[in-house]
Amino acid sequence: MKTQSKFSKPAHSAKSVTRREQEALEEIEKVLTELIGTDENGSDSFLIIVEGKKDALSLRNLGVAAEIYPCANQPAAAFCEQIAETKKKVIILTDWDRKGRILASRFIRHFQNLGASYDETYRERLLMYTKKEIKDVESLYSHVTKLRQKCRHMSNEDDFIDVEGF
Numbered sequence: 001m002k003t004q005s006k007f008s009k010p011a012h013s014a015k016s017v018t019r020r021e022q023e024a025l026e027e028i029e030k031v032l033t034e035l036i037g038t039d040e041n042g043s044d045s046f047l048i049i050v051e052g053k054k055d056a057l058s059l060r061n062l063g064v065a066a067e068i069y070p071c072a073n074q075p076a077a078a079f080c081e082q083i084a085e086t087k088k089k090v091i092i093l094t095d096w097d098r099k100g101r102i103l104a105s106r107f108i109r110h111f112q113n114l115g116a117s118y119d120e121t122y123r124e125r126l127l128m129y130t131k132k133e134i135k136d137v138e139s140l141y142s143h144v145t146k147l148r149q150k151c152r153h154m155s156n157e158d159d160f161i162d163v164e165g166f
Contacts, residue, residue: 017150024129025147031125032144035064035091046089046119049079049107051100055093055137062141066091071103080110090118095136096127 035048047067050056056068067088071079083090092107094100104120111118126140134143 017147021147022151025144025151027129028126028140028144028147031122032062032064035059035066035122036062037064037066044088046091047083047086048091048093049083050093050137051095051103052138055095058138058141059093062144071107076103076106077110080107080114080116084111084114084116088117090116091122092118092120093123093126093137095138096123096131097135100136 037044044066047069048059048064049069049071050059052070052072056070059068067086069079069083090107090111092104094104094107104123108118108120126137130140130143134140
């Protein structure tokens with residue numbers, strides 16, 4: 001069995017977590033906390049629109065209890081009119097690919113014309129912290145689960161250089 005020197009850094013393992021991953025998880029968790037509805041108005045103050053049923057399932061698995069409306073196979077204008085009638089703030093969470101960007105732009109334009117309250121910043125924030133790893137809301141649950149496991153693993157294991165004795 002190969003042993004390591006007390007002063008050498010362990011080989012990078014698949015389970016080790018980087019500072020970037022830790023910070024990304026913290027920021028994603030902040031977004032999720034807001035989406036879960038812990039704000040002063042609760043989850044009844046807004047609804048979320050996503051592209052498909054798998055996106056909605058991913059958010060449910062992450063604990064989001066707000067109303068979630070998949071827009072798949074519906075004309076954007078009619079969908080937005082239906083959503084605007086709820087009089088709730090609309091959180092736009094389309095995927096971060098080209099189709100998702102185009103769809104988000106359409107929704108924004110329709111909601112502006114309808115005078116509906118909307119917010120695309122959650123999508124932008126999630127994009128900022130996941131864009132290199134995932135491209136859609138559907139993958140968010142598995143991505144967050146993986147990051148949580150890696151971070152939990154790191155908190156239970158000494159994976160740092162031992163500098164005692166220097």
